Structures are given as C-alpha cells and as structure tokens.
Amino acid sequence: MAVQTDTGLHRTERYFRMIYFWIAYLAALILVFQYYINPQLIYQAQEPPFFTDSSFLQQHLTYPGGLADYLGAFLTQCFYYDWIGSIVLAGIVLLVCLVTYGLLRKWAVSFPWILLCCLPGAFLLALHIQFQHPLSSTLALLLCLTGVWIQQYFQNKPTWLNVLIFFILGSAVFYLAGGLFLLFAFMTIIDTLDSRNQYSRMLPYGLITLLVPYIAAKFIFIISINQAYAYLIPGEALNEYAWVGYALMALYPVLLISAKIYFSRQRAYAPVLKILIPVILLGITGSALFTRDRIQRTHYQVLKLARQKQWSKLLDFAGQLPFQTPIFSVEINRALYHTPGDTIARTRLLGETMFSYSQPFGAKGLLISDQTRVHFPMEKSDLTLDLGFVNESIHWASEALSAQGETPYSLKRLATLYMVKGEFKIAQIYINRLKRTVLYKKWAYQAESNITSDYYLHQDSWIREMRQNLMKTDHIVENANPCLSLEKIIRKNPENRMAYDYLLTYALLSKNIPAFIETIARANTYYPILLPKHYEEAILLYIYVLKGSKLDLKGFKIRKTSYEQRFKTFQSIFEKAGGNPTNAKPAMFQFLKDSYWYYYLYQDTGNQ
Amino acid sequence: MKTQFTVLLAFLVLCCIQCTSVYETDLTEAIHIPAFPKTDPDYHGAVLPQNIAPVNFMVAEEGNAFLIRISGKHGSPIKIISKDGRIDIPIKSWKQLVSENAGDTLLFDVFVKKGDYWKHYRPIMTMISPDSIDSYLTYRLINPAYNLWGEMGLYQRCLENFKESPILINRAVDGSCMNCHHPCVQKPENVMMHIRAGQASGTFVLHEGQPMKVNTATEFNRAGAYASWHPGGDLITFSVNSLMIFFHAVGECRDVVDNKSDLIVYDIPKNRVTTCPQISAPERMETFPCWSPDGKSLYFASAPIISQYVIEKNGEEDLAYDKIFYDLNRVSYDPETGTWGEVETLYSGEEHGLSAVMPRVSPDGRFLLFTVSDYGSFPIYLKSADLMLMDLASGAVRCLDINSDQTDSHHAWSSTSRWVVFSSKRRDGLLARPHFCHVDKSGNFSKPFVLPQKDPAFYDHFLKTYNVPELARLPVQISPQKIIRVMNNNAKRKNADLDPVVKSRLPDKEKSSKDYQTAPG
Structure with missing residues (x-):
C-alpha cells in the first residue's frame, strides 16, 4: 500500500513537472515570437485577406488545403496585434509539439524524452522566422499529425477495416491539409511495418497514397498535379530556407523509426542520449534563431513603420541600417518629408538632412521606379497619395488589390479615395467588403455613416485637403517623366x-x-x-x-x-x-x- | 416522449397559422402608397425569359417586416415573408409560376410594415417572355484590370438556377492570365480561350470534341487575341494587337490604345494561319472580327494606322489617342474557295465623330449590334461607351435606349437572336455586371435586367468584374482538369504554320511579329 502511494505521488509529481515544462516552453515561445520575430512583421509580409461571409469560406472549400488556408487566414488576423499574435503562434507550435508527444508515447513502449517533442517546435521557429511562411502550412501539419494520431487507434483492427479507415482518414487529411497528406501516409506506412499484417496492408496503403492526390487533381478539384502533391508542404513558400520545411517533414519519419527501434522495449536510456538530445535541440533552436534574415526583418520593419506613419521611429531605425534598397530610400525620404525641421522656417527634414542618409539610388530612391513599383504597388499608392495624385493612388491601390488580394488596407484606401472623388457608389462597395473583415469592420460602419451625406465628408479636413488636389483638367500620367x-x-x-x-x-x-x-x-x-x-x-x-x-x-x-x-x-x-x-x-x-x-x-x- | 412531440408540433402549427392570419388581417388594412417600392435589383418593367432563375431582390424601403406576393393570371401566387427586406424566391414555385404565365405579366406586390402599419406599394410588373434564353452564360471574373493580376477564372453560370461552375481557374495554371472563353454560336461544342504567361501559355481550342493547345504565332503575327468562330466550325478569325495601357489624371484612370493590329484566320484542320490585304491592310488597324451567321461575310472594326495620329505638341511628338475613330467594315468571303471580296464601310467613325467597335451580328442575320465610344478600341474603360443597333436590311442605325450614363459594352446575342447580354457598369461606374434584354423581331429592346443572384445583395460587395459575357446553349463540354492537362502539355502543342502565300508577301521577316502581343480580354 505504501509502495502504491509512493508510485502515485511519483506519477503526480511527474505529471506536474510535465505541465510546468510545457508552460515554460509556451512562455519561451511567446517571448521569442514577441521580441525576436514580431508577428506584426509577419502580418506585414503576408497580409492574408479574411472575410466573415460564407462565400469566402466556400471559395476555400473548393481545393485541398483550403480549410487550412481559411483557418490560417483567420488566425493571421491576430498578428495585427503583436502580443495576441505571439500567443496564437506559440499556441499552435505548442499544439504541434503536444501532438508529437502524444504520437511518441504511442509509438514507444518506454516513455520518450520530452525534449524530443520540442524538435518540431525548433523547426517551426526556423520557418516562421522567415516571415513568409504561412500559418496555414503549420496548421496543415497539425491536422496531418492529428490524422496520424487517430489512425493509431485503428492499427489493430482487421486489415480491410484498417485500409478503409486509412482511405477515409487520408482523404480527409488531404482535403484539410493538402500535400501534408503524404506525410500522413508515409508515417502510417512506417508505423505498419512492425504490425502483424504489414504485407497485406502495404500495397493498398501505397496505392491510396499515390492515387488520392492524383485522382483529386484529375477528376475532382481544379488544381495541377504538382499542387495536389505539394500544396502547403512546409517551406513551399520560402526560397532560401525551403529545406527547413523539408527537414521538418523528414523529422517525423526519423522520430518514428527511432522510437520504434530504440524505445520499443522497456530499457534504460543510454547516458549519451541524455546529453545528445538536449544538445541537438539546443543546436537546432539556436540555428533556427540564427536563420532570421536581417534584411527581410528590416524590410518589413521599414514598410510597417511607413504604413503606420511612425516617421520618427522609421528615421531612428534608418540610422541603424547597414544596407539600402530602393524601397528603403523611398520610405526614408518620405519620412524625412513628413518630419518637421526648423519650426520657424517651416522646413522639413527632407531638405535639411536627406544627405545625412545614404542616397545610393538617386531619384529612384525618391519616387518608386518602374522596376520597384510592381513589387510594391501599395507603397506606390501611399506615396502618390501623399503627393496628392488621387487617380494614381487609386491606380496603384487597385494594382495591389489585383496582385496581392483584397487586403483590408487596400480596400480602405480605395474606399477613402472614391469618397474623396465623390464617387460614393464605388466607395460603398469597398466599404461593404470591409464590413466583412475582422480588423476594419468598425471603420467601415463609421465610413458608411459618413458617406450618407457629402456634408459630413466635407467636415473631414483630410478629405477637404485631398479634394483641393483633385485635377479639373485631364492629362496623361507621365511615368517616364515624373516632374x-x-x-x-x-x-x-x-x-x-x-x-x-x-x-x-x-x-x-x-x-x-x-x-x-x-x-x-x-x-x-x-x-x-x-x-x-x-x-x-x-x-x-x-x-x-x-x-x-x-x-x-x-x-x-x-x-x-x-x-x-x-x-x-x-x-x-x-x-x-x-x-x-x-x-x-x-x-x-x-x-x-x-x-x-x-x-x-x-x-x-x-x-x- | 411521443405526446411531448405531438404537443410541440401542434404548438408550431398554431404559431404558423397565427402568423399567417396576422399578416392576412393586417394586409387588408394596409395603407396604399401610390409609388413603386425601391428595390434592388430593379426588375420593374423588365421582360424576363421564362427559363430564368428566380429574380431575388432587396426591398430598399424602411420597415420591420416585408411581405411579397408574386402573382400572375395563372397559377398560385408565391408569398414571401422577410424581416430584413431580402426576398429569396423559392425556385420550384417560381419555375411553376413563370411557366404558367409565359407571355403574360407577373405582379410583385410589396407590403412593408413600419411600426404597426403595413404599407402596400404599387405592384412591380414584369413581363414573362415565352422566348427562352440560352441556358448558360460564360464570363471571366477578375478584379478591375490594370497591369497586374492575381486570382482570376473563367466561369459558366446556368441561367435557369444559381449554379456557377468554373471552366478554368488560374491557380491551376501557375496563376497565369486568362482571356475569355469564346464559344461558336452555331456549334456550341466548339470553344476556345487563351492563357497568357507560364508553362500553360497558348490558345486552347476544343474542336469537334478534340481539345488541343495551339500556338497561333507565326512569322507574320504573334498569338491571336479577339476571336470569332466561322459558323462552319473549322476557322477562327483572330485579331493580333499591340495594346498599351496608359493612365489619366482625371476620371477613370485607365485607358488603352492599340498601336497596331491585323486580322488573321486560323484554319483548325490544316493548322494554318492565313490573312489577306483586305483584313490586314498595311495602312489600317483591323480588329474585333465577327463572322456573319451564313459565314459569307466578316465584320470588323478598323482605323488608320497609328502613325497618322502622331502630332506635334509643344515641340514634341504626341499621340492624339482621342482622335482615333474606328469604322465598322464588312468583307465578303467565299467559304468554298476561301477568297475574299472588297471591304465596304458600314459605319464611318470619322463621319460620326465616334469610334465603332465590337460588331456582333444576330444569329438570324438581321441586326448588327456594336459599341460606340468617344474614341479608340477599348470602350470598357470609357463612360461614353454605348450600344448601337444597325438593321442590316435597311442599313439604319440607332442608339439604343437601354444605354446608361456609364459603360455599356461587350455584348453578345443568344442563339435565338431574341436575347442580348452586355456588360454594364451602370450600378456603380466601376464593376461590369451582365445585363440582359429581350429583343423582338423588329429590333425593339426591353428594359435591361441584371443577372439574378441567390443573394440579392450580392452585387453590393462583390469586387470582381464580369468580363466578356457570352451566351451558350450548352455548357462547356470539357472538364477544367482536362483543359489543365492539355494546356500544361507542351509536347503536344501545335505550332500553326503560316500560309505560304502570306509568307511570300512578307516584306521584312525581322519586322513581322515583334510588334504584336496578345490582348487582354
């Protein structure tokens, strides 16, 4: 009896230690995301549109991985607020680790090292640190692992039932998580290797794995074969660090095989593992933190500060820039213009200190050049708006809308500009669209109440100022000669x-x-x-x-x-x-x- | 359990009866308002085809309850109760009521409850035409087009219900730009479309059930753009254009000028491109081809070459783009021998001070519908774009009273010649929406109505524009997946040959195709 109590106490203690560990891990993740990555920069880099209407959801139901995209787009809206974004991102990474933990416990008879379960977290950190990695891909991984976890429960069922479950569950994983289905299938196949009916299951598993994406692309969904097999695979959206995503994909089979070979029997861990696993984890986490692309981070930081019109912060930041790009120069010069210089002489810093900043791109660093503007249509719209070119600002906001999707920022810009032009019917459509967003809904309702009468709009000093710039006589916009x-x-x-x-x-x-x-x-x-x-x-x-x-x-x-x-x-x-x-x-x-x-x-x- | 269920059911039935009776009692005492209710879309006075989907609409009057009674001379009326003014007509009852009243009028009685009182407005009246409309409408959905693009797709919508299905979505072809699908009116199983950029780039042709990817570029021309199927189904006439977008500081920002254009004819069975001086004259820019239903005439628009509009302004060369007026022309063609006749001008742009483009002949050969605008060949960006009708028997031309103060363009006939679809920006001035009109045998057009949607407020928040709507009797006879496979398979791509006769006439091979590009739809 005394022994049982001791064991119970030991279990409880272990249980609490585990909870403390995960809480500490979550806190560490939140802090890293908050202070080292900053979800607002991820939002700036991706800005995925999200609408609350049913048609937006329906669009996402038309292709495999669409639901992960939908959920990802929704949760990425949280990145607009840095702390909430950090918590959401850390929470999702933690969930991936927890599901990995659950899987490792299933695969191995003896309890695996908890630190092993943090390895995927380190890889995900390395992916999200690249700013362009979509949250939907991480969610797809989570869905895929959940699928593997569910499949485990049917491992000992008769072969026909097992195969049927694999087909149904696999199809569901494919529909929800796109190309991550391959990981699901691969892990299930490896997991089958030591089961009694391994050979009878292998063939149908293999066939289903190959055929589900193929049939889906050929007969069901409007996607290419490549998309059927690869969509949402981690790293797909990245160039230089795509291999991190592939390494993450490879990690799971490696963990599974290791678990089956090493931990399948109750035995003490080799002392070397006690050192090796934390070292590997620390090594990967450290490398992940080092993969942060300084250029990318600076790039999005500059764009974010410019968009938020935090000119003094942008100039402080610009002072520390070790390099320049044309768009940096544009935004720095814009910030310089918007920052007052001598208050008595009413000067602006542009004329006072612009050559204190490097101007390696000359005039191309003042007005966005032909080559640059295609990549930064919304920044071009911002600049032309500052300069008072209402039509050009509409032009570039519309280009942004076409190329980058219906982001709330571009929708708001277009609604506002059409209000300036007095074209309320057009403004109303953009406002109606914004009413279905999460972040700009309140603004949309307020704007709608204003456009009921031009009188209200005229009270707005910004609109009055912009209307002074409205051209009366037409001319062709000279991109080649901006002067x-x-x-x-x-x-x-x-x-x-x-x-x-x-x-x-x-x-x-x-x-x-x-x-x-x-x-x-x-x-x-x-x-x-x-x-x-x-x-x-x-x-x-x-x-x-x-x-x-x-x-x-x-x-x-x-x-x-x-x-x-x-x-x-x-x-x-x-x-x-x-x-x-x-x-x-x-x-x-x-x-x-x-x-x-x-x-x-x-x-x-x-x-x- | 059973008793509880019965009580609940009885309660619900009583509630329903009570509700209905309340409405019935109230309605007899409704205050008559001697005005039509504001509705959106507005179907009052429209002529609807008997096979159209329910015309759901919003009642734009203030109120806390709405009741609509749709009735005709025959059949049982439909009653719809709404709390927010959204009127969603049940499709089954609508179909029955419409079919029973074909050739007659439908009345939409609108009752609006404000406070404790019901108001009864003057009934909205629509005429149900016994002429059916072609069951399918195809179009491209894109954001208002500038230089860049993202998601777009070609879609087909069954007009008899609300089912919209994709013909092709560009996410499956590396996000390439796609130009509009174009069916052959006489042989709707034949279709063609373009994909621009990427691996799938090329012209897709579905000919006699055989899908193929074609590169219509030759030594003479780059790939074709605006197309017209010869009624025989073996020839497609394309324009080859060199379009350039530019931007205005006032009004609509976008505008397009065509720097050079010609017409070519692609013979599908021979995989050969040909042309002749009548349709590719060196001193003219020919565009927007359209075959007559008998295949013996080709209609097209043309203007003098661009160099004639280069003027000197402030000591520099400038283009008088707003002085480019396109004429409407016709040239006869002998399908047996493949010979062309003389070009005749049907409508002189210069003479009228307007530019006439996009000729479309009605399938019965009686009328020619075309777009006129202040200048140029890209009317979709011009508010002045209006539809005009030419009676081909008499040559009389008239501006149609269906036009709005916004762009009305990109029109197409139904196979019966009794319906017309066109793109109109009349709702907001920015986004083109398909509008339909009934056309009687004398060429009288009814009031246009917009494509009905399941959600009556759909057009208030839908930011894509309906580009180049076309009517078709049949849906596209090939799956999107098959189109993707064909377009991604460059090994089987057909490269069109240039007619040796044309080749021999080429003055300078270096000069040839470089001036052209494929045109946006």
Missing part, C-alpha cells in the same frame, strides 16, 4: 508643398542643377523665411562652383552656417586638393559627407 506630373499637380494646388519639395529633391538627386534653380525661384510661397540646408548648398554650388548665371534669390539669405562654416570648409578642402575631386574625397567624407556637395561629386544618380 511633369509634379508640375501639373502644383499648378492645380499651389499649396501642395510636398509636390514642390519632391520636385526640387528630384532635381537634386538627378544632379539636374538647372532644373533645381528654375524651380527654387518659386520657393518663397513655401519657405517665407529660410531655405532648407541642402537647397542652400545647391544654390551655393550653382553660384560659386558651376558659375551659373546670375540668380535672383528673391530676398532669401543663405544662412551663415551654410556659407561661412560649411561652404568655406568645402572651398578650403578643394583648394588643398588642388581642385581635384578625387584628392578631395577623403576630406570631404570626413567633414562634409552629409552635404549635397558630397552627393553631387561622389555618388551616382542611381542610373548607372
């Missing part, structure tokens, strides 16, 4: 200061000083007191270095700091270098690398 479009919008709304600053900055970045000088003549409308620093530098360059014709500064005075300190430094560096720019470069870099002069002399315009 023309900027000029036209300034003509329509002379108060459009951003268009004016971008026109000047475009000229600076293109090193087109004559165009800059021609445009700066109108500066007193926008800068009644002082010009921004880089504009002064360009003027000084024009007057003293390029010996341009006489310039009417219309009362502007060049600041002392610009002329006496910086320009004189520039002149003395050049005098010392004998007027040779190459010789002057080290000193220029040391003292004036944040000046327009340095950019003008040493950086290319992004066209080379």
